[in-house]
Amino acid sequence: MKSTAAAVALSITEQPPKRKRRKKLGPSALQRSMDILRQEGYTVDKAEHWNAFARIRKDLFGFIDVMAVGHCEIVAVQVTKGMLPGHIEKLCKLKTAVKWLEVGGKIVIHHWREIGPKGKKYWDLEVIKVDP
16 A cells, blocks of 8 residues: 555656756747838738638738738738749749739749858848749
């Protein structure tokens, strides 16, 4: 009987392993793009949403992450941190993207890259305009 009580006492006093905390990296690429567009005088809003059931992030029309309105134009922005050729290829194949350009909308890709030596890294933005 004593051995059973000791085993129970051990299992109660054991602590679950602590989860490692993730280092906060600052604003996301999407947020950085929205901030830059606001500084340029655009009115912006996020056009993607999280689908909790499918566990995926869904873009508006399959390619728009951010909508920017201003300077007598409406701009669809695709934000990426990698795989730029894949995003360009995806835009060329999407019927909705082609239709967007046909009706006078503009498409811009914001490609973010982390540059610099360790400890002094900063984010660099490359803006690519997609032409019809």
